[in-house]
Amino acid sequence: MKKFEDSEKAKKPVRSMIETRGEKPKEKAKNNKKKGAKxxxxxxxxxxxxxVPAEKSVVPENGVELSKEELIRKKxxxxxxxxxxxxxxxxxxxxxxxxxEKGKKAPRVWALGGYANKEDLDYxxxxxxxAPEVAPPEDINLIRGTGPGGQLQDLDCxxxxxxxxxxxxxxxxxxxxxxxxxFGMLKGLVGSKSLSREDMESVLDKMRDHLIAKNVAADIxxxxxxxxxxxxxxxxxGTFSTVTSTVKQALQESLVQILQPQRRVDMLRDxxxxxxxxxxxxxxxxxxxxxxxxxxxxxxxxxxLENGFSVLIAACDTFRAGAVEQLRTHTRRLSALHPPxxxxxxxxxxxxxxxxxxxxxxxAMEAIAFARNQGFxxxxxxxxxxxxxxxPLMTALAKLITVNTPDxxxxxxxxxxxxxxxxxxVKFNRALADHSMAQTPRLIDGIVLTKxxxxxxxxxxxxxxxxxxxKPIVFVGTGQTYCDLRSLNAKAVVAALMKA
Numbered sequence: 001m002k003k004f005e006d007s008e009k010a011k012k013p014v015r016s017m018i019e020t021r022g023e024k025p026k027e028k029a030k031n032n033k034k035k036g037a038k039x040x041x042x043x044x045x046x047x048x049x050x051x052v053p054a055e056k057s058v059v060p061e062n063g064v065e066l067s068k069e070e071l072i073r074k075k076x077x078x079x080x081x082x083x084x085x086x087x088x089x090x091x092x093x094x095x096x097x098x099x100x101e102k103g104k105k106a107p108r109v110w111a112l113g114g115y116a117n118k119e120d121l122d123y124x125x126x127x128x129x130x131a132p133e134v135a136p137p138e139d140i141n142l143i144r145g146t147g148p149g150g151q152l153q154d155l156d157c158x159x160x161x162x163x164x165x166x167x168x169x170x171x172x173x174x175x176x177x178x179x180x181x182x183f184g185m186l187k188g189l190v191g192s193k194s195l196s197r198e199d200m201e202s203v204l205d206k207m208r209d210h211l212i213a214k215n216v217a218a219d220i221x222x223x224x225x226x227x228x229x230x231x232x233x234x235x236x237x238g239t240f241s242t243v244t245s246t247v248k249q250a251l252q253e254s255l256v257q258i259l260q261p262q263r264r265v266d267m268l269r270d271x272x273x274x275x276x277x278x279x280x281x282x283x284x285x286x287x288x289x290x291x292x293x294x295x296x297x298x299x300x301x302x303x304x305l306e307n308g309f310s311v312l313i314a315a316c317d318t319f320r321a322g323a324v325e326q327l328r329t330h331t332r333r334l335s336a337l338h339p340p341x342x343x344x345x346x347x348x349x350x351x352x353x354x355x356x357x358x359x360x361x362x363x364a365m366e367a368i369a370f371a372r373n374q375g376f377x378x379x380x381x382x383x384x385x386x387x388x389x390x391x392p393l394m395t396a397l398a399k400l401i402t403v404n405t406p407d408x409x410x411x412x413x414x415x416x417x418x419x420x421x422x423x424x425x426v427k428f429n430r431a432l433a434d435h436s437m438a439q440t441p442r443l444i445d446g447i448v449l450t451k452x453x454x455x456x457x458x459x460x461x462x463x464x465x466x467x468x469x470x471k472p473i474v475f476v477g478t479g480q481t482y483c484d485l486r487s488l489n490a491k492a493v494v495a496a497l498m499k500a
Contacts, residue, residue, distance in 0.1 A: 194236050195243065200229055203247045214497050215460030217419045220467050228254060252494055258467050259490035265446045265474045270407060271309055271377055280312070280371040282379045282404065284364075285448070286397055287412035288424055289385035292450040292477060294323065296412060297380050298330040300448075300475060302482035305338045305348055309377040314367035315353035316360040316400070319384040324353045327382060334482075350376070360384065361400040368404060381406065388427035398435035401442050410474060411444045414451045415461045422468050429469065444469060449488070450477040457496040462488070 004010050066074065204225045211221040228250045237246060267281075274281040283300075285293045294317070301311045313331060317323035331351040338348045352367040364381050371379045383400065386393035401409060411428060413421055425444065433441040447465050455461075462473060473488040 215418045215458040217422045217464040220464050255494045256490050261472045280379045282406040283408045284381040284406040286383050291412050291414045293412045296477050299485040311349045312371040312376040312379045313351045314381045316363050317384040318356045318358050361403045364404045388424050394431035395435045398432050402436050409445045410448050412448045415455045421461045421464045446474040448475045449473050452476050453478045459493050459496050
């Protein structure tokens, strides 16, 4: 072992132990204390003279001298605190060096947002001479989605890059959804077994509620679901057929069959047949108050005029104030659209009226005789609106139909009613049968469904009316002009009815 005098520490000059400026007096005093403690008793008189002030400097403020272990522990804590603060400061400085972007980034807008160009998908900040560019004002309409025609663009208008990105991003979820849908479908399969009422009960309950929500009469909705259950009970299902799809398909077929009765009314063919027998074709309109009998009579008149038939309008509503004047106005307008000079001097439309307070059946008889003498092709008889519970008025209507024996009796009903449509038709037919003097009473032959443009997809009244009478819907009124007259499209009505 070599002695302390032979070590490098002993060879240090006294100058290295002198305090320098800028050093903390506390730390320097501790260093001197440590050095003085190690050199005490081993150095010469020079070292002893230098160690005395060091011993005075290591005494803390409370006057208690620290031991060697306490001094080392205290220095270690100070070292950790010192370097820990330095690291925090360095990390803070690195974070603060990065420039912060002020303002909120614009949200990304995909193809449905209305972008039409690929440049809209470039999200790099554009610059012009170091300054950011300003978006041109003409792109505002594209961003808002009000492009050509004021409609949002479809998926077909999106760019191919955007479509590829969307497809790639949705690939895993689509695969997962496909598997989940496949297992769900397999779980709901019936699998070549015969259907029972227990299997169809929940589905039929939902179908019944859906039909009632679509304005189908409640009793008729129950009867429809019961008929579908009787039709499907015991039927063997296919391997990949579900109960819901089978019941829905059967219900759709039943509804289409209801809207397409066996007897079809073809007015043009019947009118030409009456022409061959040299007699006018007579049509009588009946219904409750305010359903649009006179308005739709004028629409049908315009349709007949467009097909080249002459029309005589019989004003048999002698009860409602203004009924005759309304028909007179329609006749004047229709005559302006089809003047006699455009038809070889022949009068194409004319009003036959006897004023108010007269017998409607007598006016209708005189109008038919006048049409036969003047050579009119069609006679349209307008009657007063009446409630189905009014026995005197229903008796008068039955008398008019029995006396004049029209070729076609049309019931005018509005598409806004639900259960009321069933009550109206049932009681109208019952009154015509009870008050008729003929052995075989004449009942309603067809239906004119009005105000069809006000119900959106709640088309249940058409099902209720045709189901309860088994009579076809001959005309559908869809607006206020003469051209707003349509024939019923059964499949379109059923599609609207089954739509969720």
